[in-house]
Amino acid sequence: MTISVDQFKQGMRKLGGAVNIVTSSHGGVRAGLTATAVTSLSADPPRLLACVNRQGATYDIISRGRTLAVNVLGVQHKELAMQFAGMNGMAETERFDDGQWTSSGEGAPILSSALVSFDCEVDSIMDVGSHGIVIGNIRSVIVPEGDSYSPLCYADGTWAKLEIIE
Numbered sequence: 001m002t003i004s005v006d007q008f009k010q011g012m013r014k015l016g017g018a019v020n021i022v023t024s025s026h027g028g029v030r031a032g033l034t035a036t037a038v039t040s041l042s043a044d045p046p047r048l049l050a051c052v053n054r055q056g057a058t059y060d061i062i063s064r065g066r067t068l069a070v071n072v073l074g075v076q077h078k079e080l081a082m083q084f085a086g087m088n089g090m091a092e093t094e095r096f097d098d099g100q101w102t103s104s105g106e107g108a109p110i111l112s113s114a115l116v117s118f119d120c121e122v123d124s125i126m127d128v129g130s131h132g133i134v135i136g137n138i139r140s141v142i143v144p145e146g147d148s149y150s151p152l153c154y155a156d157g158t159w160a161k162l163e164i165i166e
């Protein structure tokens, strides 16, 4: 039995997740997208993975530049998340106009105000249909100073925040 795209989407709406901006750069060109399909892979060696649509500019830059950063967003980054998801009509080349971005050498763009950023080099990419599963070897973990922690989430088709339960 095959389920429809609609059934898939209806189900996945219930799988809430943390919102990230996955970035890369190559030859001076930066690219990035909003992504929830990001997960920890292993601590030793330190690795994570991100699922990135193969049709977009970000996948292309990741494949060629072999760098990857995962910037974990807070609730204050909702507009930025929309921008990097192409939801506010802004051109892809203007996505980095907002926010303070840095990078180490040839590394991928790091968002200074992210809750945490994982700077990676690409270990491997497994193409599976429309998406590439990008495995990153984590070179550094950047945790900015400050103790406020309110991650931006996406659940049931809307932006949300985490509620701590006792």
Ligand SMILES: Cc1cc2nc3c(=O)[nH]c(=O)nc-3n(C[C@H](O)[C@H](O)[C@H](O)COP(=O)(O)O)c2cc1C
Pocket: 019, 031, 032, 033, 034, 035, 036, 037, 038, 051, 052, 053, 055, 056, 057, 058, 059, 084, 085, 086, 092, 154
């Ligand atoms: C909440 C949310 C989560 C998303 N998660 C992913 C994801 O995990 N992987 C992905 O490829 N696209 C994801 N997208 C879609 C991309 O952000 C969007 O298609 C983006 O414009 C692609 O940019 P690109 O063409 O530069 O690659 C998500 C969008 C939203 C709003």
